[in-house]
Amino acid sequence: MSLLLNGVNQCISSMGSLEVQELLGKKDDLIRDLEEKLKVRENEITELRSQLDKFQSVIPFATVGPTPGSPKGRARKTRAQGISAEPQTLKTVQELADLSQTTFPEVPKTQR
Template identity: 85%
Template sequence: MSLLLNGVNQRISDMGSLEMQELLGKKDDLIHDLEEKLRLREDEITELRSQLDKFQSVIPYATAGASASTKGRARKTRAQGISAEPQALKTVQELAILSQTTFPEVPKSAR
């Protein structure tokens, strides 16, 4: 049985058990180091994308890089949301009652 280790075709029967464990250990260490480097790079990419998104939200789209392709497009508009607490059923019922209630009119001079 043949095994390809570090680009060299060697026979398992020719290698001692300790040599095989040593080579496998080195490969495991290399794999671990490369996985760690990959994880760090992915974290860095995520952080840079987050910063880019933050900067793009602050800098207006039209001035961020007006090239020939972006001159024809309209400026990006931001959606506006309403920030309010949801109204409970009781509050809705109270509003319905209040809408039917009439309040007395008070002249300005009496205020």
């Protein structure tokens, strides 16, 4: 039985079981480290998207130019609306997903 390790085929039978376990342990550690880095980056992306949404809700993308029918050629100004909300973190999104799957018992109107 051959095992593909770092692009090189090596025969397991030629390697001792301790060597294989050590190699697999190193790979597991590397996988855990990379998963932690991925989790940190995903959290950063979620936070940055939240901040971007907040800024985009306050700052208008483009100003409206003068319209031909407007008095004295003045441009109509648009006002940006600010939205105040808690940042959506991965934890709150997961809680909302869990809550949406929760079923509540039905109570007849006469018993309320």
